[in-house]
Amino acid sequence: MAPPGMSGYRWRQLVASLRTPDAVCWICGHSIDIELKFPAPGSFTVHHRVPRSKGGDLLDRANAVPAHLRCNSSLGNRPLVRRRRTSRRW
Ligand SMILES: [Zn+2]
Numbered sequence: 001m002a003p004p005g006m007s008g009y010r011w012r013q014l015v016a017s018l019r020t021p022d023a024v025c026w027i028c029g030h031s032i033d034i035e036l037k038f039p040a041p042g043s044f045t046v047h048h049r050v051p052r053s054k055g056g057d058l059l060d061r062a063n064a065v066p067a068h069l070r071c072n073s074s075l076g077n078r079p080l081v082r083r084r085r086t087s088r089r090w
Contacts, residue, residue: 026065
């Protein structure tokens, strides 16, 4: 569910200002191919340095940076826990 404002005019303006051919991922430092479309791991997303849950303004240009989808989601989620093959028997 997108937070209020995420689909509005200001949000689209913000995305457009970040989604440039020379966009560089804020997280890994590599360039972003803006031709790639969601959900390609290398596709463009907007990362918020201060998340909304911590009081960040999602529409603040200073708070928004470009990032790869894979980098953004790896930051946003808990570290992936490798599934272990257990030999536990039920
Ligand atoms: Zn990246």
